[in-house]
Amino acid sequence: MLRNKGVADFMALLQGEAKKLKDHHKPTTCPACLLQISITFEGDRRLREASQVSCHDFWNACIAAITVQRSPNDINTLRLQLRRNVRVCRRQDLHGNPPRLVAQDLNDPVHMFIHSLYVLLGSCLMPVEGGHSALYNSRDPKKAFGNRGDLWPTLLSDLVPFGERQSAEAHVRWACQLFSPAPFMAMLPMLLGCRSVLFPSLLEPELRERILWYITQCLHADQGRDDYKWPDSVQSQCTRPSRLPWWMTLSSRCSLEITVSFMDMVFCGADSDPDDAVRFTLGFERALLPAVNTALEIHNTTGLRNSKAETTNLARMALLLFKRMDEPKSPQRDLHEVSRREMDRPTYMGIDITQSPHQLVHHALLKLYQKRTCSALSCGKSVHQASAGKSLPLCSGCKFTQYCSKECQRADWKHEAFPHKVICPILRLWTPGIQAGFELSGTRSAMDVLVASGEQNRTIFEAWAITRGLVSTHPLNAA
Ligand SMILES: [Zn+2]
Ligand SMILES: [Zn+2]
Ligand SMILES: [Zn+2]
Numbered sequence: 001m002l003r004n005k006g007v008a009d010f011m012a013l014l015q016g017e018a019k020k021l022k023d024h025h026k027p028t029t030c031p032a033c034l035l036q037i038s039i040t041f042e043g044d045r046r047l048r049e050a051s052q053v054s055c056h057d058f059w060n061a062c063i064a065a066i067t068v069q070r071s072p073n074d075i076n077t078l079r080l081q082l083r084r085n086v087r088v089c090r091r092q093d094l095h096g097n098p099p100r101l102v103a104q105d106l107n108d109p110v111h112m113f114i115h116s117l118y119v120l121l122g123s124c125l126m127p128v129e130g131g132h133s134a135l136y137n138s139r140d141p142k143k144a145f146g147n148r149g150d151l152w153p154t155l156l157s158d159l160v161p162f163g164e165r166q167s168a169e170a171h172v173r174w175a176c177q178l179f180s181p182a183p184f185m186a187m188l189p190m191l192l193g194c195r196s197v198l199f200p201s202l203l204e205p206e207l208r209e210r211i212l213w214y215i216t217q218c219l220h221a222d223q224g225r226d227d228y229k230w231p232d233s234v235q236s237q238c239t240r241p242s243r244l245p246w247w248m249t250l251s252s253r254c255s256l257e258i259t260v261s262f263m264d265m266v267f268c269g270a271d272s273d274p275d276d277a278v279r280f281t282l283g284f285e286r287a288l289l290p291a292v293n294t295a296l297e298i299h300n301t302t303g304l305r306n307s308k309a310e311t312t313n314l315a316r317m318a319l320l321l322f323k324r325m326d327e328p329k330s331p332q333r334d335l336h337e338v339s340r341r342e343m344d345r346p347t348y349m350g351i352d353i354t355q356s357p358h359q360l361v362h363h364a365l366l367k368l369y370q371k372r373t374c375s376a377l378s379c380g381k382s383v384h385q386a387s388a389g390k391s392l393p394l395c396s397g398c399k400f401t402q403y404c405s406k407e408c409q410r411a412d413w414k415h416e417a418f419p420h421k422v423i424c425p426i427l428r429l430w431t432p433g434i435q436a437g438f439e440l441s442g443t444r445s446a447m448d449v450l451v452a453s454g455e456q457n458r459t460i461f462e463a464w465a466i467t468r469g470l471v472s473t474h475p476l477n478a479a
Pocket of ligand 1: 089
């Protein structure tokens with residue numbers, strides 16, 4: 001039924017839903033209808049793109065409903081209200097096809113409501129291959145996001161309507177309570193656009209503990225490893241649900257992958273400090289490592305999609321945790337064999353450094369572009385350390401590197417080993433491809449230029465990109 005609607009009809013539907021969400025505590029939304037809308041929306045790229053332009057009201061209402069403060073009493077009120085909305089809904093025909101909702105699914109309509117909002121939000125924010133991605137081009141989250149004006153979200157306040165602390169708190173609470181990967185999936189693009197704003201809140205002891213607990217659960221800490229132990233000192237208020245409703249299990253197959261990407265983003269995403277991973281995991285090494293080992297074992301035996309890069313990410317995390325662990329430790333016992341192998345292999349993001357420097361360079365550049373730090377090798381100040389809310393000026397030649405000061409720019413131009421004078425004209429050709437999205441599109445010609453610029457310059461450029469990628473984004477190598 002929903003699937004046959006045209007784009008314009010669907011946008012009208014979302015605008016209607018925006019009105020129903022107006023009252024945060026007593027929305028007139030039917031959660032069963034919202035669930036169906038989210039399933040249709042998730043699978044249709046045209047809808048996602050159109051809604052970013054024409055449904056700002058809906059997205060603002062969506063994020064407000066998720067992040068608004070709710071006391072236990074408010075949740076009860078919401079639950080009663082949502083149950084009533086399902087009963088009086090005049091579009092029962094939309095409710096279950098396929099499969100039909102059962103009474104048990106409607107037991108807690110709050111979960112259905114919030115889960116559906118997260119699925120919608122996550123799909124809306126997900127970068128589209130070769131298409132727009134407001135958050136991806138964000139150069140400074142404190143200012144407007146780097147989109148062309150009409151795409152949602154436009155401002156940071158669109159994503160954190162009640163402030164960053166409350167947003168982070170809400171996302172962590174819902175992730176633990178829903179036990180669905182949907183909140184993490186929505187947080188991934190948010191972290192891409194404004195990690196520096198959300199990360200300090202995630203570091204607060206209570207939120208950090210809960211999110212680490214949820215991560216260990218998603219990594220299947222309970223399976224197989226008898227050495228998994230959550231620290232006694234931590235009073236985790238979360239419990240794992242005994243059974244998930246079908247509409248949450250649909251996406252749980254990829255929950256492991258999402259969790260690995262999420263950890264990577266938290267540990268070394270845009271604006272990260274090399275020691276962020278350490279600060280985030282401190283004191284939880286002995287609980288996390290067996291969970292990471294279990295995830296590695298699952299990856300190894302099931303051959304999940306994209307598993308190579310994820311395996312490397314997991315192995316890297318395992319090594320980081322292993323290094324931080326108190327004595328006594330033994331590689332044979334504490335590390336999965338994949339991590340032990342990884343210990344001696346020169347890899348970066350799943351790519352063998354010795355085998356494909358070009359692919360490696362592209363990945364290093366992608367990470368670097370999102371970093372938003374001063375590009376002078378000796379500096380590395382982030383936009384927030386360097387200036388009060390002002391973005392770092394871009395190099396006018398390549399529009400890729402940023403500097404905190406004229407001094408840094410001058411020093412980098414004439415850097416002894418990696419002069420920007422050499423790197424700038426090559427980067428200039430790379431930038432449009434990088435801005436366009438995650439894919440290699442547009443880098444073909446840059447690659448040709450790289451080859452044409454001569455053996456010596458090419459070597460300098462590759463060494464620069466690899467150094468930047470490895471030294472500044474990778475907590476292990478920075479240690
Ligand atoms: Zn309904
Ligand atoms: Zn600087
Ligand atoms: Zn430049």
